[in-house]
Amino acid sequence: MTFPRIFIAAALLITAGYLQFPILPEGVELLPKDFSALGLAIYLAFYATAFAPLIPLAMALLRGLTAFRLPRGPALLLAISAGVCGLIIALGGALISGTGAKMVLLHGITLTIAVCASIMLASTWPWEASEFHRQSWRNITLPMAVALWSLVSAGAVFLGTNRIAGDRPFCIALHTNQTEAIRSLAELRGLSFYTNMSGNKSTSEWDFRGLLIVDSVGGPEVYNWSPRYMHFYPVDNPERMITSAMKACVPRKDFWRTLSII
Template identity: 60%
Template sequence: MTFPRLFIAVALLIAAGYLQDPPVPESLFTRSHEFSLSDLPALLTLYAVAFAPLVPLVLALIRGLTHFRLHRGLAFVLAGLTGLFGFVITLFGGAFSGGGAPIVWLQGFTLTIAVCASLLLASRKEGEVSEFRRFSWKLLMLPAAVALWSLVSAGGVMLSANRIAGDRPFCLAPHTGKTEPVRSFAQLRGLSFYTTDSGYKVTSMWYFHGLLFVAQESGGVFYNWSPRRMRFDRIPHPTRMFVSPVGACSPRQDFWRTLSII
């Protein structure tokens, strides 16, 4: 496989593993809040982060389908600015993500590396083989590995849920205190199925990464998804939680059929 095709394939893998639904900042779109120019930087930052997983793919397509090449100096400048921006945003975001901080940092830092490496690879001249190219390519392999883990993790969620539920009705949901069942297979990826609520494992608050609710005659059993162990662990006393997982979703025999791909 030639370099342009391989670049596009890896960029597709990164997009599939990292891309999330665009955020909807509800606080900026309420009747009591009048949108102003002061809100624009926060809004642009949110959407820049949300669509960052597509940047390597766009650069790979430009690199593979056109003769356009970034100037080497410009690529270094853009990569440096991107790295600084990504580092600050990720560090700040993880600090307010409670138990999900390690995954936020993993996601943010490796995504930043993906964009920086893609910028450097987009400046490579045709037929050029150098330490610069090898270094850029090695950088891109790190987020590619994380993207692969993210996709494989979705399979782990499905296998673990099927093993525990057997032939009983079940459902999956994030732990938010609301009735919000998982609606797509994309939500089960490792970089999606985790909590960023700040109360995780604090005395009065406890948010779980992801919930599995299995129906049975006594009412039902709740499980919490462990990204580190790649399995569901039973929640002993779900009704004692300050933010109760009860009511997060309604078990169904055909739960998998209700999910879309994305």
């Protein structure tokens, strides 16, 4: 398999593991109403975060399917700019994420590495002779590994849920301000099924990553997902919490059938 084909395969893996669905969440307008410097900066950061997982694929297709190459100087400048912006967004997101800070950093920093490396791999530096290309390929293996973990994690959530719930009604919820079940299988991926909220008791918000609620004779059983160990752990006395975790979603017998793929 030639390098361009390997590059495209790696980019497809990164896109599958990182891209969030829907790309533009409900209620988000295409253009900001506030055209101040701060308002535009927030929207630019939002769009950069939303579409960044597609950049490695775009660079790989550019390299593999066309004769065009990014000039060396502009490619290096673009990669550095993307790296700086990505790190600022990742660190800023982590600062306001509370429990999810580590996951936000992992998500943001590895995605930034993928974007920067892919830009360099689509440049005019020859693959065989360029240390830039060889180093960029070594760098992109980290986000590839994270993307693979993200996809495998979805399978772990699925299997863990079935093992715990059996034939009982259940539902799965993300940690958001809204109490509703997830809507797609894509939300079970490791880079989607975690909290980026600052939940803690002082604000009466959740402090969970992802919740599984299972109906039982003695009342709902609540489980919290651990992205690190890819395992559900029972939540002790969930009814005593300021914001009840038991109201995150409504268990149902056919829960899996209610989910779309993305």
